[in-house]
Amino acid sequence: MKNIAVIGSGTMGxxxxxxxxxxxxxxxxxxxxxxALNKALSTISKNLDRQVAKGTLKEEEKIATLKNxxxxxxxxxxxxxxxLVIEAAxxxxxxxxxxxxxLDAICHEKVILASNTSSISxxxxxxxxxxxxxxxxxxxxxxxxxxxxxxxxxxxxxxxEVTKTIMELxxxxxxxxxxxxxxxxxxxxxxxxxxxxxAIYALFEGVGGVEEIDTVMKLGMAHPMGPxxxxxxxxxxxxxxxxxxxxxxxxxxxxAPCPLLVNMVTAGSLGVKSGMGFYSYQxxxxxxxLAPRFRK
Numbered sequence: 337m338k339n340i341a342v343i344g345s346g347t348m349g350x351x352x353x354x355x356x357x358x359x360x361x362x363x364x365x366x367x368x369x370x371x372a373l374n375k376a377l378s379t380i381s382k383n384l385d386r387q388v389a390k391g392t393l394k395e396e397e398k399i400a401t402l403k404n405x406x407x408x409x410x411x412x413x414x415x416x417x418x419x420l421v422i423e424a425a426x427x428x429x430x431x432x433x434x435x436x437x438x439l440d441a442i443c444h445e446k447v448i449l450a451s452n453t454s455s456i457s458x459x460x461x462x463x464x465x466x467x468x469x470x471x472x473x474x475x476x477x478x479x480x481x482x483x484x485x486x487x488x489x490x491x492x493x494x495x496x497e498v499t500k501t502i503m504e505l506x507x508x509x510x511x512x513x514x515x516x517x518x519x520x521x522x523x524x525x526x527x528x529x530x531x532x533x534x535a536i537y538a539l540f541e542g543v544g545g546v547e548e549i550d551t552v553m554k555l556g557m558a559h560p561m562g563p564x565x566x567x568x569x570x571x572x573x574x575x576x577x578x579x580x581x582x583x584x585x586x587x588x589x590x591x592a593p594c595p596l597l598v599n600m601v602t603a604g605s606l607g608v609k610s611g612m613g614f615y616s617y618q619x620x621x622x623x624x625x626l627a628p629r630f631r632k
Contacts (some may be wrong), residue, residue: 337505338362343411343416343435345369345376346627348452349424351480353540354380358397358481359509365407366414369437372373379471379582380405410464412442420505422474424452427574432456448498454525454569455578457585458491458518468493472502475522476511478570486511506523520585521578529578532570534562539630540596540616546630564614565624568590568607 342353345367353365367373378520388458408414413423415421425431439449448470462468464630476538486506490499516523535549582591607613616625
């Protein structure tokens with residue numbers, strides 16, 4: 337397997353393309369927007385520059401990595417000749433179902449179709465194809481070039497052979513794959529999102545402020561980032577969506593999203609991506625500043 341297609345050039349898509357290209361795979365990066373593709377290449381180049389500056393990558397390796405990436409706005413051309421297609425589009429079921437239906441129609445029957453979904457059922461995604469045995473989850477962690485984990489999710493019909501292939505491929509990328517089954521939230525988000533939700537409830541109920549809650553988790557539990565800052569980083573809309581998937585899929589009230597989270601998303605406070613969440617984010621600044629409504 338040497339030819340990989342990645343659909344979606346956003347944060348996760350360009351990170352996945354970066355990692356495969358750096359490991360000498362030929363990567364087709366596909367998006368409907370040429371502007372988004374060029375932005376993705378710029379992001380990959382800057383991230384490679386950081387590796388060169390740190391001495392973990394040579395300049396010639398950076399150049400070779402970029403040469404391994406070709407960009408396409410037409411999916412049919414981009415997936416031609418690829419043995420694996422990884423979908424990293426918006427976390428929207430309808431978009432993913434349509435993509436997999438189209439991929440099933442245009443890709444050779446032996447091609448493995450993977451999704452980077454963080455919450456959507458791989459069994460449901462696979463049901464929109466005629467190759468559900470070759471549909472699997474590759475849930476990379478953000479930032480992809482740095483984080484070691486790949487959550488490999490087996491749909492109900494995913495074959496042993498395909499699972500073994502993706503596990504081995506992940507190891508060749510220098511990642512640590514963990515095989516999990518297809519249930520709401522998988523493992524990562526089934527554990528992470530209730531923690532984030534509980535942190536928001538603690539804020540909502542006045543148990544502590546934003547800084548206090550994050551400090552307790554960072555200093556007391558050795559978390560590199562507090563749960564409220566992490567929620568901002570993930571995107572509060574994404575957190576809300578995943579909690580609703582957990583709530584609907586498992587039917588347990590403990591997964592019900594905190595009303596504060598619902599209100600913030602409704603108001604457009606989505607975290608880093610909108611410039612405002614539990615903290616306020618200014619371009620070019622890494623300093624954490626509390627959002628106005630949470631300042632004392």
